[in-house]
Amino acid sequence: MTVQEPSPEVQRPQQLETDVVVLGAGAVGENAAGRVAQGGLEAVLVEPNLIGGECSYWACMPSKALLRPGTALQAARAVAGSREAVTGTLDAAAVLQRRDSFTSHWNDSAQEDWVRGEGIGLVRGRGRLAGPREVRVEYDDGGTVTITARHAVVLATGSVPTPPPLKGLEGIDYWGTREATSAREVPARLIVLGGGVAGTELSQAWARLGSKVTLLARHDVLDMYPEPARELVKAGLAEDGVEVRTYTQPDFVRTGADGCVEMGLDDGSVLAADQLLVSTGRTPALANLGLEDLGLDAALDSGRLTSDDSGLVSGTDWLYVVGDAAGRVLLTHQGKYEARAAGAAIAARSRGELSASSAPEDWSREASTANHAAVPQVVFTDPELAMVGRTLEQARADGINASETSLELSVAGSALHSDNYRGWAQMVVDEDRRVLVGVIFAGPDVSELLHSATIAVTGEVPLDRLWHAVPAYPTISEIWLRLLEKYGL
Template structure:
């Protein structure tokens, strides 16, 4: 059986869903191919369940940070109810609601494994083995996402190791958890399961957490984790793991000669593109590779404008919100090209330039950390005449009112030549909510002299913006 659509999208994660929706809004037809659950990793095994697990502990901590409320919060978290609340958000992987949304938007859903079978052709193998061919009049959009990478640890592939999937969907709290890694997934997972009562040990190969961030972010998260009772071991790697067939306990050997015993091991050391079985070789591309794209998300290794890649697999900005942003850019470009107009001409609303220099990130550890734009180091390496400005958020009146012993840090990276902010990092309570102001400032290239007139309300934590500008000298 063969069907024809204007656009065929492989992958119904956040990027694929948005791309298809925008395509249909432009008056074109679209089909989405999905082998697993509509909604993708984010909805069921990453962003949504992880934040559902993290929020109860953060809420309890917020109440305990204010005298008078602190005395009313005396118990531990109810793990059973926390896990049940998470399941309400994820529907335990049931994608009926998401599939109904696609249907209501006028998007065809084709279930099965999709792979390219030549230019503008996609073969879909269903669960029963039947093969269906889809043809795209205009374009094929790839949104396969990524999958976790396992570090080279002897025995790790034989113990039933956790990845982000098991870490966000487990039905019980492990008594002892060893986490291999020092990035966002490792830090958030350690925070979540420690707040639910697990004894957590973090094995970090590097000498700091979150090494791609400003140093203050990793330092604050380290302080927060250790304050919660997490054991953080820097400069240490696991070398061998073995699960006991009777007790099910896991023994972890490390390169400093230590031995740990735990119930589960989480590997959180990175991800790779899910492009190994995508049929890339049928159009002259290499299976398993990342998919470099231009600012319209067109795959640059091919001639013509028929193959696009959105989301994590193009390796530009592997975050859900940026995947959706790319999808909007991609759909607009396809529609413009279909109408015979150049998609890259002028200052267009679909230009994906923001995923180079204005990518917001929010991490829900304790304390929260958030950033957007360039770090000081990255800005200097890019040849920008940089001046960094820092301020303790603790010293803002609104922060002291918000929580007793409030602790937070703010850092701006300023391009002195243009007089604009190119980077911002925040730590502390509400950092994830405060970061959007910095995103607007950076994307809008608001001159500091103009930003000075954006007066923050008193007494709010946002008054830190006034203090940063005063520290700059305005």
């Protein structure tokens, strides 16, 4: 089904009908619509902004494009023979230009071509639920179209920042993550408020581009990770000149006499900077979607919709929620995974192969079962953190008889990778079943180790069998052997 954006002189249709309507054409919405189309159904994407969404233009891609040049430069400096060839610093203008190429200069025409090439309809406008299986879309010029879905409506509307209740913040022209990943100039001084993944990554990126960065964290930096992993990242930040202040609470923020940003802290000190970046979390973007008009706000639990593993919202047989909008795991790759499961479930239910009254079977194509116990995630700082599954504390809180085995990441492959390589690794074992339930790596380039860990955790590979998975020599993957040896195999 093709829904073209008409020229102003062409009258738009006021009514459309299709099999599935997907609100939100980010990476998650695209995957939902694509999987629906693969299942033989018609789908229409509704999007008021750029197709490709946050990940393509303001999050995953531009942030990693900002980080990679500094990491590459540091990698060259970390090896004798190549460090002598390094004669300069990062070219900030070239880094920003390369960043722009990865966002397609904030032009989504290629994404639009993909949508249409897949036979997916596209309506550019802001959608709102108007009834069961019915969406009303308002164009920017005020015109409207009502789209009726024969089978399902999918909410893939993403998430929005949650700024803190900080005195004076509403009067400051500050950066969110969008502004930080699309900025055109390097601020001389930058305050970063928030010690989570985005805050730490962007602190290092802008510090390596030449900014004097102060990172403020209410608790510890990356406090969802074990302490040895956190300490390695903090050491890396310090080496790049980032001043990290943990367990710090801001009291106020204001514009200084010279136009700079001034932030007062709970210890009475005042920081000054040319720019403030606020990165204190995100929440599902569910406002103004018409949920309350349909009584669906009753399905909201702590700001997110309750749903089964196919994304089907509780109390409905037609509404699905996936990705950040679902509020389960706010990671692009998991959102795309949820979208694939939802699309497969919608197609199966349309054929009568799966009922709306029963949840899909675990580990079927219609269920995002991995969300419960096998989520991979990476912090792309230098050094990197890569984790899948549960930490020791999480495993024990879930009632698992868990043990941990950890050691410094020091093998022949890491020594060859860079001089004075510093890393750490941990595996968490379910002692009753003798399988891995969590793995964490910290160190340069450890993200490339993560998928092997994800397979082991997701596949519940027995440790006695995992011992026979021989790591190639000399690679950093030899850490698997060292962990198993220390465990006692």
